[in-house]
Amino acid sequence: DIVLTQSPLSLPVTLGQPASISCRSSQGLVHSDGNTYLNWFQQRPGQSPRRLIYKVSIRESGVPDRFSGSGSGTDFTLKISRVEAEDVGVYYCMQGTRLYNFGQGTKLEIK
Amino acid sequence: EVQLVESGGGLVHPGGSLRLSCTASGFTFNIYYMHWVRQVPGKGLVWVARISPDGSSAIYAESVKGRLTISRDNNKNTLYLQMNSLRADDTAVYYCARPLYGGFDSWGQGTLVTVSS
16 A cells, blocks of 8 residues: 655644645555656645645646645655645645555644 | 535444435536545545446445445436445545546535444
8 A cells, every 4th residue: 555644744834934745655656657646635624625736736727826736756745835824724645546545634724 | 517415424323324425416427437535523534435437346445345335326426335334433524526637626525424322
């Protein structure tokens, strides 16, 4: 089984400041079709998850461009260039290369 | 607009059964794999099961194999999760999700299953 390890698990951020979340995979995530199926989700309090990023770095339609994804192989990062109040919630990475696994989640709060 | 609406959750005793439903609209249901994902309140997301577009094949997380069964009725645009031999650690919000590009682009609002005596 692939294990995804996120860090940090708690992320206090000042409004307007950047934030970064790491997701490390226990195995490489390149699929046999050449794609890397690494996703990032945001879950606001009381809401269902919402996908922000797929295939490492492609933003979903409607996602603000302050969110960006990067990485390759086993190391991936979600960055928020300037945190806004609406970004509060839990962020999860998820791989869909070999079955499906989620990271433990990173709780972003405003300092 | 894609919509997924789950129903069927509730309180059930340990060892009991429950069937969850997820009604889909706004897309061509019968060409998509479909998934169930669950979340213990206050905890993380866990993938549960996937079913093929025609319903002929399914795969499950190890923790639910033999107890939970995913199925679908394409005539009714509905996904199901039959839950048998329920345990306290099955208590969770259950989401149905539509896959796209190796992840899930649409989620329902979830339905809460509580297993307790």
